[in-house]
Amino acid sequence: MTRRHPYEAIDDFQRWSRAVTWVPPGSFDPVVAPRFSVGPDDKLATLGSCFAQHLSRHLAGQGFNYFVPESAPATMPDDEAARHQYGTFSARYGNVYTIDQAVQLFDRAEGRFVPDDEAWERNGRFVDPFRPLVEPDGFESSAAVAADRALHLAATRRVFAEADVIVFTLGLTEGWRSRIDGAVYPTAPGVNGGSFDPERHEFFNTDVDAARASLAAFCERLHALNPGARLLLTVSPVPLIATAEHRHVAVSTAWSKAVLRIAAEAMLDRFDWVDYFPSFEIITMSPHADYYAPDRREVLPLGVAHVMRSFHDHYVEGRPWRAGGPVGSPHRIPGGAAVVCDEETVEAAIRATGR
């Protein structure tokens, strides 16, 4: 007689041999029970780390209703629009790497938080400390920074208030913030403008309790403003480009991704309109595939295609996935341009110091 045990009735996806070892190359599919789907009329918005841009491009290329309330002026050529990050995300907020950054972006869009930092000087011009790369040549004055920021935050509010589905890719736990008012920057002061002042700026690394609390705060704010919105959380598979902790960057990467992953999972328990999409797992654990570029950080197009195929198969209503994304988008998306990654300027800043 066969002995009974608690694993006798588990599904194939619960068994490594069935779900990983023997799956055909490219067919690893860790999505099990999606909580919602995306319809052709749903307004779909994106924010997050650099990896989130792959999703933006895919959505636009596949003819989704990619919601971009901060569009480029009609007279701006496509390459200029891309250079100014129009369409890179739903609004020109640049990379939103940390959860605290997202919470503050929400509060700034709602007018609840006005950071003390208004503009940073860079090469005789001025940039927005909270999105220093969206205007690559800088603004001519701090007043111009403020004026453009007003338009930007109005568009950002529309993203949060009107989107039906928001895809938020969690990227980092490490960041830099103001000691004055806690305002969180996407990159450290001095990297893309301004200058680092230990009296005014400090490093932080969100631990798991703080990450859970902060992400819950973001979810609660979003739901209060837009009760019908669905939130799809992902964790970026892109490792840290540098860690400010005095430990190996790989150890910091594992720590950071684990914290973000736990925070995302905690939201599933609290909010039935939040789901988690395992892009991190697809890139890092796909059997028989190596989806990282030679620098072991950038994700190769094959890996992105795998992620998008899985997303499409499970979350998209009634439209088969197609390689190459032949359907055009009404928005101008920087399809051919490199992925915009504010974090990479950290490496450039380190090299500029001669190291």
Add this chain to the structure above:
Amino acid sequence: MLATADALVTSMPEPDVRAAIERTASPAALIRVPQINFRGFHPDITHVPLAAGDGELFGIARAYHSRLVLWGWRRGVERDRILGWFEPDTLGAVGYGEAWNDAVELMRQATAESDLDLGDWLLALLGRGVFMHTDNHPRIDAIVQLARGVARVLAERVPAEASGAAGAIGPSERRSVAPIDEPWERVLTDGLGATAEIWPVYPPIAARLGVRGSWTWRLADGSLIDLAQFVDASLAGYRALDPRDVRLDHIDGDERFERELA
């Protein structure tokens, strides 16, 4: 030779081999290895037997033919329309997306009738990208991995006193000294890769398999041709052919082709 052999490693049909061993009163241990036929990367490849005799039709890529081009030729489809079939939707509709699982199942059956283990062979290769040049020409690492399996079985089965190349040492000692796991694929020449055809993994299929694809055929003489050249050269060869001289039942009888391409 068989009469004095310690082992016979073969992929020939077992009844024939058993008969030969008995006929020669050979003491050889029989090690059965599977023939490697794996269409997972190249589901469009087919072979065309001649109607008379045992031969097969040779085309631009010698014994390897495209099912799509053959089907188009048989139905008189014009060249440009055939070229248009090499895109994701059509390749999926004719079943090429399921080819991987079918190929694994066929290899599972083949290894079940052998003395080797499918997992030992296949799982070691999956992280190495496209390990087949064509449906029946393995890359050198696929051959080396098969040889590793053979070596392990030999170490278990060939008697300690056997006089073969391993010398008169016991099986356990042989296992420990046999350099089975050395990276032989790095020092051995890939003969098939150097001298025979290399069929591309079509990009829509490659994308599904997480490998890089191409539309470049490498012919046996070393020349490289693209998809249009391949289709043109294939059709030119077929036009000179009387369809009654070849057997194409395996293509004519495929309902998916009829449904999707007709």
